Amino acid sequence: MRSLLIAAALSACAALALTALVEAKDDAADQSAKDVLPSGSVSSQAGLEAWTRIEAVVTHPRCANCHVDAAGIPMWTPAGETKTRAHGMNIHAGESRIGAETIACSTCHITSTDPNEPAPAPLRSGIDWQLAPVEFLWFDKTGAEICEQLKDAKRNGGRDTAGLLEHLRHDASLNGFIPRAWQPGAGRSTPPGSFEDHVKDVALWGAAGQPCPR
Ligand code: HEC
């Protein structure tokens, strides 16, 4: 009887946890639906200006250091140094992109919603630390190349503008990597603007038809 009760309590917990997750996703979807601007309501000139601001964010080390190629070597920009270089300590993310083959990223980059510690402490996140998928390659790419990738459904996880906005909101709802680029821990630089500015710019760029520089 006791174990039955415990089992019932446990499954109720699991159901609650699941509901919470689904609700987080719904909230993010509701929120991002409000972010979307009507298609064609923004001129291509204003769209290109929004892209220039997006470019400054996605090429910033707080974003690009994780969006690296198939070699799977994360990049880092140690405080006090001007150049970005390969992650120290011979870290390799492997094909898993989370270091499952060698040492898991989350060994040092703990999964936590607590604020980041000052540099050089490893950054943390509300979701398990890992490299972005290989197709989402930004490091060492030009703005024009990243722009083409971000609007190519075959290389961006099948996302249109609404999908990109939902990704930003969903990640933020989990205290994920994206909003944290603006709260990286003392001693680290942040991308220009704010997370909310970035969301607005993606909406403007999308409503203008995702124009890219040549
Ligand atoms: C042994 C501990 C350790 C492990 C394991 C580790 N890291 Fe790091 N990582 C660090 C530290 C410490 C820093 C901060 C360095 C600094 O800012 O000077 C860092 C920084 C980074 C940065 C730079 C972040 C930024 O905003 O510039 C990235 C990207 C990164 N790690 C990715 C990874 C990935 C991906 C993995 C797993 C494949 C991983 N790390 C595994 C300790 C670790």
Ligand code: HEC
């Ligand atoms: C800790 C590593 C890490 C950092 C830092 C990071 N990302 Fe990512 N990014 C990922 C991972 C992992 C995914 C794949 C998630 C998915 O598809 O669900 C991803 C996917 C994305 C996507 C989805 C579509 C695409 O074409 O890339 C966008 C947009 C994105 N990131 C934006 C950003 C922005 C903007 C920043 C900085 C403000 C940033 N990321 C910083 C790891 C990172």
